[in-house]
Amino acid sequence: MRLFSALIIFIIILVIVVWFTHYSYKNGNLPQGAFYDTYENFVNTANYKYDEYFTPPSELYKKTVGYELDDNAKLALTKSKSKDEMYTNNEEAGTMSKSKTGDATENSFILASLYNFNVAPNEKSKKSQRKAKTTAAHYFNKTMNRIATDPVTILQTAPQPVEFMVDRAADFYEDYLIQVHAEDPELVRNIYVPNFDQIRTSVRSARTDEARKTAKKEKARLRHMPPKAIEQEIYFMEKSVPSDPQNVHNSNVVNDMSEIYQRVREKNMRDSFGTNQQTDEDIIKEIRTSIDSFPFTNPQQRAHATRVMETMSSNSIVTSLNASEKSIISDVWKRINSQENHDKRGLLKESFMDALASGVESGRDVCTMGRCSRVLGALTLLDKDSEISKPVKTTEILRNEALFKAHQTVLRVLKEYPSNISEAYQNPEKLLSASADVRQKVDELENTIKQEIETTLKSDYSNIKPVTLENIIRDAQAGV
Numbered sequence: 001m002r003l004f005s006a007l008i009i010f011i012i013i014l015v016i017v018v019w020f021t022h023y024s025y026k027n028g029n030l031p032q033g034a035f036y037d038t039y040e041n042f043v044n045t046a047n048y049k050y051d052e053y054f055t056p057p058s059e060l061y062k063k064t065v066g067y068e069l070d071d072n073a074k075l076a077l078t079k080s081k082s083k084d085e086m087y088t089n090n091e092e093a094g095t096m097s098k099s100k101t102g103d104a105t106e107n108s109f110i111l112a113s114l115y116n117f118n119v120a121p122n123e124k125s126k127k128s129q130r131k132a133k134t135t136a137a138h139y140f141n142k143t144m145n146r147i148a149t150d151p152v153t154i155l156q157t158a159p160q161p162v163e164f165m166v167d168r169a170a171d172f173y174e175d176y177l178i179q180v181h182a183e184d185p186e187l188v189r190n191i192y193v194p195n196f197d198q199i200r201t202s203v204r205s206a207r208t209d210e211a212r213k214t215a216k217k218e219k220a221r222l223r224h225m226p227p228k229a230i231e232q233e234i235y236f237m238e239k240s241v242p243s244d245p246q247n248v249h250n251s252n253v254v255n256d257m258s259e260i261y262q263r264v265r266e267k268n269m270r271d272s273f274g275t276n277q278q279t280d281e282d283i284i285k286e287i288r289t290s291i292d293s294f295p296f297t298n299p300q301q302r303a304h305a306t307r308v309m310e311t312m313s314s315n316s317i318v319t320s321l322n323a324s325e326k327s328i329i330s331d332v333w334k335r336i337n338s339q340e341n342h343d344k345r346g347l348l349k350e351s352f353m354d355a356l357a358s359g360v361e362s363g364r365d366v367c368t369m370g371r372c373s374r375v376l377g378a379l380t381l382l383d384k385d386s387e388i389s390k391p392v393k394t395t396e397i398l399r400n401e402a403l404f405k406a407h408q409t410v411l412r413v414l415k416e417y418p419s420n421i422s423e424a425y426q427n428p429e430k431l432l433s434a435s436a437d438v439r440q441k442v443d444e445l446e447n448t449i450k451q452e453i454e455t456t457l458k459s460d461y462s463n464i465k466p467v468t469l470e471n472i473i474r475d476a477q478a479g480v
Helices: 001-025 034-053 057-062 071-093 097-124 127-147 151-157 162-183 185-190 196-218 226-237 250-270 280-293 299-312 325-336 339-357 368-377 397-416 419-426 427-431 434-460 466-477
Strands: none
Touching: 001 250, 001 280, 034 339, 057 071, 057 097, 071 097, 071 368, 071 466, 097 127, 097 151, 097 162, 097 196, 127 151, 127 196, 151 196, 162 196, 162 250, 162 397, 162 466, 196 226, 196 397, 196 466, 226 397, 226 419, 250 325, 250 339, 250 397, 280 299, 280 325, 299 325, 299 339, 325 339, 325 368, 339 368, 397 419, 397 434, 397 466, 419 434, 427 434, 434 466
């Protein structure tokens, strides 16, 4: 009996020790050293084993970091390839259920992204990198084919927004063709590129059909609203924005970051004109000292911030920003300490330190663009200059904003037209029985709304990539 009681007490003490240790580890209070490293390896191994048996590929993909081909990425690849083989066999046998079509599309999209962002950058030879990019193209093509074949079902069943997957594939091909052309211009002719205009048109048509069907179901509940108004309320409503590990590589995000960084450099040049300029090395030393003295909430954050700062203090070039990481971190630090930002310098430094500390995820450094976006993001909503402090937006965020603006434009223009014309536009039954003159004026009204949407969006989003803006305008006009 005594032995049993002693065993129970031992187990309780062990549970308390394990709980306290894990609590300290999760909150960054476990001292750095051999025990910390051993415990971290234990936790990572346990998590990996759990992922190996239970976690679906989509969740594993969300755990991937930057350009790392780590255990999460490898496991996501293995599981996704097994699922894709199953889905492909079902498609070829004609036994694929509609309920699984969306999952199959997301799965091939994940494989394409993994080969593009995680596998290719880690290949040692040009030939291996090309092979990985070719594999990425294969899976992007699969994704686009599935969307083109049945866009309505994909809209209804895919966990990811369809436009998001199409945008990512289009971004991939834009970069891929440039890379291949640089190596051998003749090879570009042999690369199959999906017809993105046709795919986007099909998706828009599916969106409007879906809105129309949903509006009919909502008609009884919203009987105070005209049929077309209900349909547009549904079409223009806010869409989900994916939390994707590779959003930092979104073409509009890169475009925004480039503009913000150029503005930072311009401001720094004006501030330092006629004065003795600090070198990047001087600034790096200053940042080191600030990290050492900054009141982080736990030692782990300080260690991460130091680690990221040391990585960025190398002279590795960030091609999309046309600068080295050392220059980027130095320029942001200069901007924080500028006279213009004197009033918010404390908040900016706090944001900068948080940005550095967040550059390590799951024990690994995020990719180059991830580090740079975090450091530049330290200025967001805090910098005195509105062009520098503006939030960086993915294409999905911009699309949501644009659809909202388009809907407001529709409502505004309808108020400006005679009531009999706007009512005929919003009620298909009235339009059928309307005179030829009214129907002509309704056509004019529709064209006016589309033109107003284009004018508004081109004015409000003049700085985004032209091709991105054009696609978003067409998305918005499709709801008219």
